[in-house]
Amino acid sequence: MNRHLNFKTNGEQETEAVGAGIAPLLKEGDIVCLGGDLGAGKTCFVRGVLSALQENGADKVKSPTYAILNIYNGNPNVYHYDFYRIDDVKDVYALGLDDYWGRGICMVEWPKNFCYSLPGRKIDVIIKRISELEREIRISWPDEQ
Amino acid sequence: MLVLGIESSCDETACAVVKDGEGVLSNVVASQHDVHSKYGGVVPELAARRHLENLPVVVSEALKRAGVPAGDVDLFSATFGPGLMGALLVGLSAAKGMAWAVGRPFVPVNHLHGHITAARLNHRLTYPHICLLVSGGHTSVYRVDSPVSFVELARTRDDAAGEAFDKAAKLMGLGFPGGPAVEKAALKGDELAVKFTVPTIREKKTDFSFSGLKTAARLALEKNPRVEDLAASFQRVIVRTLVSRTVSIAREQGLKQIVMAGGVACNQKLRGEMKAACDGAGYDVVWPEPVFCTDNAAMIAAAGFHKFAANPDDPAWRNFTRVDAAANP
Numbered sequence: 001m002n003r004h005l006n007f008k009t010n011g012e013q014e015t016e017a018v019g020a021g022i023a024p025l026l027k028e029g030d031i032v033c034l035g036g037d038l039g040a041g042k043t044c045f046v047r048g049v050l051s052a053l054q055e056n057g058a059d060k061v062k063s064p065t066y067a068i069l070n071i072y073n074g075n076p077n078v079y080h081y082d083f084y085r086i087d088d089v090k091d092v093y094a095l096g097l098d099d100y101w102g103r104g105i106c107m108v109e110w111p112k113n114f115c116y117s118l119p120g121r122k123i124d125v126i127i128k129r130i131s132e133l134e135r136e137i138r139i140s141w142p143d144e145q
Numbered sequence: 146m147l148v149l150g151i152e153s154s155c156d157e158t159a160c161a162v163v164k165d166g167e168g169v170l171s172n173v174v175a176s177q178h179d180v181h182s183k184y185g186g187v188v189p190e191l192a193a194r195r196h197l198e199n200l201p202v203v204v205s206e207a208l209k210r211a212g213v214p215a216g217d218v219d220l221f222s223a224t225f226g227p228g229l230m231g232a233l234l235v236g237l238s239a240a241k242g243m244a245w246a247v248g249r250p251f252v253p254v255n256h257l258h259g260h261i262t263a264a265r266l267n268h269r270l271t272y273p274h275i276c277l278l279v280s281g282g283h284t285s286v287y288r289v290d291s292p293v294s295f296v297e298l299a300r301t302r303d304d305a306a307g308e309a310f311d312k313a314a315k316l317m318g319l320g321f322p323g324g325p326a327v328e329k330a331a332l333k334g335d336e337l338a339v340k341f342t343v344p345t346i347r348e349k350k351t352d353f354s355f356s357g358l359k360t361a362a363r364l365a366l367e368k369n370p371r372v373e374d375l376a377a378s379f380q381r382v383i384v385r386t387l388v389s390r391t392v393s394i395a396r397e398q399g400l401k402q403i404v405m406a407g408g409v410a411c412n413q414k415l416r417g418e419m420k421a422a423c424d425g426a427g428y429d430v431v432w433p434e435p436v437f438c439t440d441n442a443a444m445i446a447a448a449g450f451h452k453f454a455a456n457p458d459d460p461a462w463r464n465f466t467r468v469d470a471a472a473n474p
Contacts (some may be wrong), residue, residue: 038312039359043303063304063356065311066155066282068229071472094195096231132364 007137008130015041015127016058018137019048025141026053028076029102031120033111036127041135042109045125046080049107053078064109069097077104089114146453147211149218149243150446151204153236154228154256155282158199159442162211162218166292166450167266170211172436172443175199196235204239207442216247220462222449225253226471233470241465250462252449255474259444260406261287261295263433266447270431271402275395279387279415280407280439281307281322284353286394289404292451298394302346303356306383307409313362313379317372327376328412334377339365341382351390355383380414388418395428405432408439 005022009015026032026049034042043063050057054074064070064082072078079100092098092114100106102120116122123141130136148166152159158175175196208215223240226233237253244251260283261276276287276295284301304312307324314323319330341361346352358379365375387409395403403423409415410432423430437444453462461468 038316039356039363043356061303062301063308065308066280066305067227068155069472073473094197094231095229096234097229099230132360 001143002140003143005139007139009135009137011133012041012044015044015135015137016048016051019045020052021048022139023049023052026105026123027121028104029120030105030123031101031115031118032105032107032123032125033115034107034109034125034127035111037129040127040129042127045127045137046107046109049105050078053105068095069100071100079104079106080109081106082109083112083115084110087112146219146450147213147217148220148222148446148450149204149207149215149240150221150254150442150444150449151200151223151236151240152256152259152440152442152445153196153200153232154224154226155232155440157440158196158203158236159440160200160203160207161442161446162207162213163266163443163446163450166447166454169266169443170213171207171209172441173203173207173210174436174439174441175203196232200235200239204243215243218243218247218249220250220252220449220453222252222254222445222452224256224259224445225468226474227256228470228472230470230472233472237468237470241468244465250453251465251468252452252462253465253468254445254448254452256445257283257285258293258295259448261289261404262292262448262451263406263437263441263444264404264431265292266437266443267434268404268431270404271429273398273400274402274404275391275398275400276404276406277387277391277410277419278406279306279409281305281311281409283407284355284387286351286391288398288400291455293455298398299349299351299353299390301353301355303354304359306353306355306387307407309355309358309383310380310409312359313376316359316362316366317375319372319376324409324412327380328414330373330376331380331414332373332377334371334373334375336374336377336381338374339370339378341365341378343382343386351394353386353390358382380412384412384415384418387415388422391419392422392426392428396426401427402429402431405430406438410438411435
């Protein structure tokens with residue numbers, strides 16, 4: 001069974017605030033899979049999470065599209081992935097991207113199917129664009145028995 | 146002094162041999178077709194990332210083209226970061242291993258320092274100068290005080306300029322890589338057709354923010370403009386932002402030379418506008434040849450040379466076995 005939370009936001013600041021709001025629920029080993037189109041606000045959501053988890057955390061967040069992985073050191077460490085350009089899990093291993101799974105909080109933009117076969121609790125965040133500024137954010141995570 | 150450099154921080158596996166920090170004897174990049182043909186065809190993009198497979202081919206090709214046996218290399222250098230740990234370790238370990246095997250010093254190089262040094266391969270630079278580093282992964286302005294020291298004065302708060310081009314190209318259906326695709330389409334477009342704005346960061350007016358342009362481009366597309374007009378307008382706002390903020394930083398710092406670096410520095414519109422702005426202000430502007438703008442190893446060999454030359458007796462260059470890769474140096 002999964003649990004769900006739904007939010008409606010209006011503007012980047014509110015999307016960040018939702019990220020900051022759910023940050024305390026995250027624990028090391030979690031993999032947060034962030035879905036949503038180009039410009040939906042995935043990086044913005046991560047910025048919100050970082051602002052709550054690390055001192056000056058929001059300033060550290062940049063888009064990981066080119067780097068594929070940005071590392072934000074703190075307590076806990078946050079690993080910010082972007083699998084936009086990665087289609088095959090073999091490339092994940094070839095690039096050593098699996099080194100950090102389970103060692104901090106992983107946040108993955110453009111998650112691929114293989115992400116769901118990795119160890120760790122998966123939390124889905126789907127950001128849907130309603131209008132220029134409005135977003136619907138749906139967060140789901142497995143129910144702990 | 147003959148320097149062999151290796152670059153493997155992200156997509157490219159590259160090796161170069163450079164004499165005295167400026168004479169490029171060879172510059173081999175794995176994604177180039179002539180290296181791929183050794184595998185019997187063009188290797189797909191993802192396979193090209195497999196640095197471990199590419200590296201031996203690239204290194205022996207670089208030595209062969211330079212006409213330099215490995216034993217004649219005086220100094221080895223490689224990128225130690227920033228980048229992907231798995232990718233960095235391949236080039237770094239290979240360069241350290243070669244240096245160890247032939248008993249020569251080794252200098253680790255920061256990838257960004259490599260880009261900042263690239264223009265020196267073709268140009269005489271004055272220090273200090275201003276460097277705009279603009280690529281798929283980075284958009285920053287530095288004050289470069291000497292060939293080995295630089296200070297970041299402005300940076301992007303979110304997406305890099307090259308990434309903005311790629312994502313806009315995807316929205317417009319123009320293909321990858323997006324920079325050249327947008328540039329080509331823009332040639333036939335009206336750059337005043339669509340109005341775009343780039344926000345100013347309240348706390349630091351010279352910083353960049355390009356992520357909002359994705360949404361703006363999507364909204365503009367809903368009105369069905371000519372793709373060429375959209376591309377031209379999109380390119381215009383990015384170019385104008387880069388030019389105006391870089392020139393205003395140069396003015397603040399009282400420096401009269403602007404150096405461009407990184408893949409986006411190949412963009413003709415950016416070169417033209419930067420040149421015009423610098424001509425108007427009485428500044429000098431230079432940029433590297435295109436092959437030294439995108440990721441390459443000649444810039445790593447050059448930066449390695451300058452680091453060594455600045456402090457040739459540093460024991461670190463001889464005791465390098467513990468030098469490690471760093472994802473975020």
